[in-house]
Amino acid sequence: MIKTLEWTSAGVVxxxxxxxxxxxxxxxxxxxQEVADAIVTMIVRGAPAIGVAAAMGVAxxxxxxxxNTIAELRPQFEKICDDLAATRPTAVNLFWxxxxxxxKFSEVDSQPVxxxxxxxxxxxxxxxxxxxxxxxxxxxNGAVLLPKSGGVLTHCNAGALATCGYGTALGVIxxxxxxxxKINVYADETRPFLQGxxxxxxxxQHDGIPTTVIADNMAGAMMRLGKINAVIVGADRxxxxxxxxxxxxxxxxxxxxxxxxxxxxxxxxxxTIDLATATGEQIxxxxxxPKEVTHHAGKQVAPTGIAVENPAFDVTxxxxxxxxxxxxxxxxxPYSESLRALEKAETxxx
Amino acid sequence: MIKTLEWTSAGVVxxxxxxxxxxxxxxxxxxxQEVADAIVTMIVRGAPAIGVAAAMGVAxxxxxxxxNTIAELRPQFEKICDDLAATRPTAVNLFWxxxxxxxKFSEVDSQPVxxxxxxxxxxxxxxxxxxxxxxxxxxxNGAVLLPKSGGVLTHCNAGALATCGYGTALGVIxxxxxxxxKINVYADETRPFLQGxxxxxxxxQHDGIPTTVIADNMAGAMMRLGKINAVIVGADRxxxxxxxxxxxxxxxxxxxxxxxxxxxxxxxxxxTIDLATATGEQIxxxxxxPKEVTHHAGKQVAPTGIAVENPAFDVTxxxxxxxxxxxxxxxxxPYSESLRALEKAETxxx
Numbered sequence: 286m287i288k289t290l291e292w293t294s295a296g297v298v299x300x301x302x303x304x305x306x307x308x309x310x311x312x313x314x315x316x317x318q319e320v321a322d323a324i325v326t327m328i329v330r331g332a333p334a335i336g337v338a339a340a341m342g343v344a345x346x347x348x349x350x351x352x353n354t355i356a357e358l359r360p361q362f363e364k365i366c367d368d369l370a371a372t373r374p375t376a377v378n379l380f381w382x383x384x385x386x387x388x389k390f391s392e393v394d395s396q397p398v399x400x401x402x403x404x405x406x407x408x409x410x411x412x413x414x415x416x417x418x419x420x421x422x423x424x425x426n427g428a429v430l431l432p433k434s435g436g437v438l439t440h441c442n443a444g445a446l447a448t449c450g451y452g453t454a455l456g457v458i459x460x461x462x463x464x465x466x467k468i469n470v471y472a473d474e475t476r477p478f479l480q481g482x483x484x485x486x487x488x489x490q491h492d493g494i495p496t497t498v499i500a501d502n503m504a505g506a507m508m509r510l511g512k513i514n515a516v517i518v519g520a521d522r523x524x525x526x527x528x529x530x531x532x533x534x535x536x537x538x539x540x541x542x543x544x545x546x547x548x549x550x551x552x553x554x555x556x557t558i559d560l561a562t563a564t565g566e567q568i569x570x571x572x573x574x575p576k577e578v579t580h581h582a583g584k585q586v587a588p589t590g591i592a593v594e595n596p597a598f599d600v601t602x603x604x605x606x607x608x609x610x611x612x613x614x615x616x617x618x619p620y621s622e623s624l625r626a627l628e629k630a631e632t633x634x635x
Numbered sequence: 636m637i638k639t640l641e642w643t644s645a646g647v648v649x650x651x652x653x654x655x656x657x658x659x660x661x662x663x664x665x666x667x668q669e670v671a672d673a674i675v676t677m678i679v680r681g682a683p684a685i686g687v688a689a690a691m692g693v694a695x696x697x698x699x700x701x702x703n704t705i706a707e708l709r710p711q712f713e714k715i716c717d718d719l720a721a722t723r724p725t726a727v728n729l730f731w732x733x734x735x736x737x738x739k740f741s742e743v744d745s746q747p748v749x750x751x752x753x754x755x756x757x758x759x760x761x762x763x764x765x766x767x768x769x770x771x772x773x774x775x776n777g778a779v780l781l782p783k784s785g786g787v788l789t790h791c792n793a794g795a796l797a798t799c800g801y802g803t804a805l806g807v808i809x810x811x812x813x814x815x816x817k818i819n820v821y822a823d824e825t826r827p828f829l830q831g832x833x834x835x836x837x838x839x840q841h842d843g844i845p846t847t848v849i850a851d852n853m854a855g856a857m858m859r860l861g862k863i864n865a866v867i868v869g870a871d872r873x874x875x876x877x878x879x880x881x882x883x884x885x886x887x888x889x890x891x892x893x894x895x896x897x898x899x900x901x902x903x904x905x906x907t908i909d910l911a912t913a914t915g916e917q918i919x920x921x922x923x924x925p926k927e928v929t930h931h932a933g934k935q936v937a938p939t940g941i942a943v944e945n946p947a948f949d950v951t952x953x954x955x956x957x958x959x960x961x962x963x964x965x966x967x968x969p970y971s972e973s974l975r976a977l978e979k980a981e982t983x984x985x
Binding site for chain 1: 836886888
């Protein structure tokens with residue numbers, strides 16, 4: 286099993302996703318600042334993984350705080366939370382995870398400092414386990430939606446590497462394959478960071494699931510040739526009306542799917558659903574360095590001084606989405622109602 | 636002015652398009668086989684440029700043939716034509732250019748060998764001049780279709796570097812800008828070969844036309860943000876019914892344009908129109924090496940042994956195309972009729 290991230294006595298350990306697929310190396314973050322850096326530099330990425338990483342960062346930083354009293358601990362805890370919240374703006378799981386650590390802090394703040402520290406570590410570890418369980422539940426809930434055989438397109442990496450294990454969109458694919466579906470995955474390479482060719486292809490190859498890498502601009506042609514029967518992606522934030530922020534290019538894939546009458550599914554844990562955000566218009570979109578576009582593996586591929594746009598995410602309006610698969614069940618349009626209904630639901634257990 | 640290719644006494648000179656934008660170097664092909672290699676390796680690319688390059692290759696090879704009689708010359712001429720025709724399958728300009736050299740050969744084959752050789756060189760040079768004139772006429776014919784201000788998206792490179800000068804799609808943009816239009820060009824980087832970021836951005840920057848490079852998967856998001864008012868691309872082959880084969884990804888862009896009610900234009904010289912091919916279904920699509928997708932600047936970015944699709948072109952059905960701009964005029968739907976009508980037309984002169 287792929288260990289995307291792990292709480293250890295030496296610190297928070299991450300597989301270095303910037304080095305895959307050619308090098309499988311691990312980074313141990315010994316301070317919360319190192320965890321924050323790992324999120325910013327995308328050593329760890331993927332909305333659910335970022336959430337748990339941030340929780341572990343909060344637990345790590347708080348555990349290392351020099352404090353004898355709650356009065357000394359609280360401002361340090363707040364700063365740790367603020368620093369981790371400032372790493373990336375779009376994936377709501379980050380803010381959800383920090384909120385949950387704050388709630389836990391409030392819950393136990395009458396206890397001794399050592400006990401508070403211990404409770405925060407346990408909470409982060411609990412979130413890790415819950416994330417894997419949520420992915421497995423999503424897999425069970427979504428597998429039936431995928432074709433019994435044929436091509437399934439995915440964009441970016443919504444796999445084990447984007448979560449604590451198993452994956453969201455790739456978890457659904459894994460579950461379908463386990464149930465006997467003969468699926469060939471088409472993995473968009475996902476420029477500029479190549480999460481598709483580097484990460485999705487690597488982890489599916491690892492599992493022996495047939496996978497074909499394509500450049501992002503080939504998805505339409507593959508659909509026209511009849512090679513794609515369904516699309517499934519993850520999400521970084523889902524608004525209350527079902528609009529989905531996900532990796533740049535997701536919106537284009539959704540339009541292509543609509544034009545070819547191919548169902549377009551989104552798989553995400555409940556921590557990605559942001560009922561406090563009414564529509565996709567209100568989701569902040571991270572802009573990343575132009576250099577991700579102008580340089581390939583260090584080599585300059587665009588003229589010096591050229592203008593570049595590099596939004597890391599886009600928003601897919603709810604009308605393009607056939608279903609949103611969560612651990613609590615599958616939501617369909619109208620999402621304003623179906624997501625609210627799931628708010629009260631429990632995780633579907635095996 | 637950018638010298639994409641040139642007939643010189645030393646051989647056929649090409650700007651090396653595999654080295655742009657960081658190195659402006661030139662390659663002199665001293666034999667027709669070297670010209671064929673330059674086409675295969677994409678030192679020269681772009682349908683109109685490939686056509687004239689092949690014609691120059693035919694002229695060069697025939698000129699170097701050891702032959703005292705037409706009987707000795709003819710089989711060598713035929714082999715040269717065959718070898719050049721085998722370089723790339725999709726761009727019809729290649730076959731059009733070779734056909735035209737064969738017609739010229741037939742026309743002059745009663746003359747002395749030295750005269751035949753000289754006539755073939757002159758024919759290739761004529762095609763060079765005609766290509767530039769055709770681009771300028773396309774520019775005049777198409778400029779009025781572009782917005783007076785706003786964003787114009789292009790895919791791949793249909794510029795001076797894809798022709799003998801001025802360009803097809805970029806020629807229309809150049810003409811519009813010359814007429815005072817305030818256009819910001821969005822250049823899809825165009826994976827896997829990056830003709831957009833490497834070539835389109837370079838030549839438009841050269842001309843001082845504002846240009847923004849985006850990854851291919853950002854086009855939809857830019858349209859949704861209202862940044863794109865028109866799309867214009869070139870073509871590698873246009874069937875009698877107006878279906879357009881062009882660089883992979885063009886089809887996806889056409890669908891995105893339709894979804895956003897943005898006009899999608901194609902600019903191409905008459906030599907790209909293939910009335911002998913009924914529909915896009917019959918256009919052969921070149922498959923290129925998986926390594927173009929799996930490696931960036933020599934660095935491996937996909938796991939070893941992963942499957943890859945790498946079609947170099949796709950077909951955009953005529954229903955997505957607002958107009959086809961040629962040097963003979965602008966065709967609109969129904970293309971089966973409008974293209975036939977243009978068959979009899981003359982190039983529009985200034």
